[in-house]
Amino acid sequence: xxxxxxxxxxxxRAYPMKRLLDxxxxxxxxxxxxxxxxxxxxxxxxxLINGEAVCSCLxxxxxVKGARxxxxxxxxxxxxxxxxxxxxxxxGICTPGFIMSALxxxxxxxxxxxxxxxxxxxCRCTGYMGIYRAVKKGLxxxxxxxxxxxxxxxxxxxxxxxxxx
Amino acid sequence: xxxxxxxxxxxxxxxxxxxxxxxxxHPGIMxxxxxxxxxxxxxxxxxxxxxxxxxxxxxxxxxxxMKGDYLSIGSLATYTQIIHSDSVKKWIPMLIQASSSIGxxxxxxxxxxxxxxxxxxxxxxxxxxxxxxxAVVVLGSTEGIRRISFNMFYTGYRKNAMNPxxxxxxxEIPRIKSQQWYRKVGTRAAQAISKIVMAAVLxxxxxxxxxxxRIRIAFGSLAxxxxxxxxTETALAENGNITEAQKTLLSEIxxxxxxxxxxxxxxxxxxxxxxxxxxxxxxxxxxxx
Ligand SMILES: Cc1cc2nc3c(=O)[nH]c(=O)nc-3n(C[C@H](O)[C@H](O)[C@H](O)COP(=O)(O)OP(=O)(O)OC[C@H]3O[C@@H](n4cnc5c(N)ncnc54)[C@H](O)[C@@H]3O)c2cc1C
Ligand code: FES
Ligand code: FES
Numbered sequence: 001x002x003x004x005x006x007x008x009x010x011x012x013r014a015y016p017m018k019r020l021l022d023x024x025x026x027x028x029x030x031x032x033x034x035x036x037x038x039x040x041x042x043x044x045x046x047x048l049i050n051g052e053a054v055c056s057c058l059x060x061x062x063x064v065k066g067a068r069x070x071x072x073x074x075x076x077x078x079x080x081x082x083x084x085x086x087x088x089x090x091x092g093i094c095t096p097g098f099i100m101s102a103l104x105x106x107x108x109x110x111x112x113x114x115x116x117x118x119x120x121x122x123c124r125c126t127g128y129m130g131i132y133r134a135v136k137k138g139l140x141x142x143x144x145x146x147x148x149x150x151x152x153x154x155x156x157x158x159x160x161x162x163x164x165x
Numbered sequence: 166x167x168x169x170x171x172x173x174x175x176x177x178x179x180x181x182x183x184x185x186x187x188x189x190x191h192p193g194i195m196x197x198x199x200x201x202x203x204x205x206x207x208x209x210x211x212x213x214x215x216x217x218x219x220x221x222x223x224x225x226x227x228x229x230x231m232k233g234d235y236l237s238i239g240s241l242a243t244y245t246q247i248i249h250s251d252s253v254k255k256w257i258p259m260l261i262q263a264s265s266s267i268g269x270x271x272x273x274x275x276x277x278x279x280x281x282x283x284x285x286x287x288x289x290x291x292x293x294x295x296x297x298x299x300a301v302v303v304l305g306s307t308e309g310i311r312r313i314s315f316n317m318f319y320t321g322y323r324k325n326a327m328n329p330x331x332x333x334x335x336x337e338i339p340r341i342k343s344q345q346w347y348r349k350v351g352t353r354a355a356q357a358i359s360k361i362v363m364a365a366v367l368x369x370x371x372x373x374x375x376x377x378x379r380i381r382i383a384f385g386s387l388a389x390x391x392x393x394x395x396x397t398e399t400a401l402a403e404n405g406n407i408t409e410a411q412k413t414l415l416s417e418i419x420x421x422x423x424x425x426x427x428x429x430x431x432x433x434x435x436x437x438x439x440x441x442x443x444x445x446x447x448x449x450x451x452x453x454x
Contacts, residue, residue: 015170015171015173015175016175016219017170017173017175017217018170018171019170019204038208039204039205039208039209040201040204040205040268040271040272043269043271046271049274052245052274053270053271053274054271054274054275055201055271055272055275057204057208058199058200058201058204058205058275059200059204059275060175060197060200060204060219062175062177062219063200063219063221065222101270101271104270117269117270118269119269119270120268120269120270120271120272121269
């Protein structure tokens, strides 16, 4: 079965009703896409097919023949850093799905619209407000804009702790 | 995933006539569209079918187009397509409301109108709209094409009038010269199975004032199939008394208790929805225009 994943052509040999989710994780080693419920409710498995957000747990492999699939591994966007900074992620299971869905929203999305359009993504940790902040800021940020890395902060925290021991 | 997907056969339909042939020569095969119902049942392990037919590639079944004096919506049209269609917006805006209330955007991008009809859940959100609109379902097989009134389509809980080898090709929506109304009551605003859905049309056209069909009301989740509240329609058409009509409605429907709601809750909500709608479209505005 031929299709494109993150811009690269792939040819997968698997049974035709295998879930796209399992093909990505098992046959292609792309484990960024997560399984939450396996029944279309939680959105953890969200990927883009020809630019549209879908639950990869409900898509049979045979239905992506010739299609363009995009997974979290193919995303490089300020929204990722915004999720870290705004507390949009805790355990992280829902995060790749949220980011894939969010990437289909317009940059000037309102809170109400965001709540509606992200209703197919569930989070059991954050309480959503951090996610909405992250989406809003991330979509507004210019692509390629330099975001200050959080790693610097972590290092200095670590050093402090070491010193105090 | 409980069903062993590796053991399932998935046949490809190269064209519509090929699909008809496969349906005829493979008794028991299940057609698949967006799979948003089928994969959930496969996951639960409740679906015993072992052979499936992939319709997804048949783009001719995805068209939404005006055909003379009706709107034809292909069975494979997704909710997202319906929501963005100008013709649907003009012709049957209550279908846009219904489609927007289904699932989240991931489900709307994949779920199809034909799948909602084929699945035939009494809670299917587009079904009351099709019932109130008096839509026609177009079916096809190697024997040819036939049309069946949507209000004759269901024969019992998840049972329909299709022959086993038939496919749903499209739905035809006649012109509705009326005000359309749709309301879904669920547990939360988005992505929730409905507790009750009501769709209604009421014609304000002076020429239709003697037509008993000028008022059409349909409910989902109140019976084993979507239902038209025919007696309630007649009651309202006769004297416009909403209290009487509510009584008629309660005698006409016998909802059940299940894990989502009690019968009493469903009756109460149905009667309230009827009053809410009637209050908005009230006979006064009917006479005025
Ligand atoms: C998370 C989630 C939320 C949902 N929310 C809602 C909701 O709010 N409201 C609602 O009504 N539904 C909801 N659904 C159910 C589902 O999305 C809809 O019923 C959808 O319309 C099914 O379409 P499909 O193309 O995915 O159907 P499929 O799963 O492909 O098929 C469903 C059934 O229809 C038959 N079928 C499909 N196409 C044809 C055809 N052309 N000819 C003959 N038979 C056909 C199939 O054989 C099967 O029996 C939800 C599902 C999920 C997973
Ligand atoms: S794993 Fe696909 S929606 Fe939950
Ligand atoms: S961060 Fe844990 S589910 Fe969202």
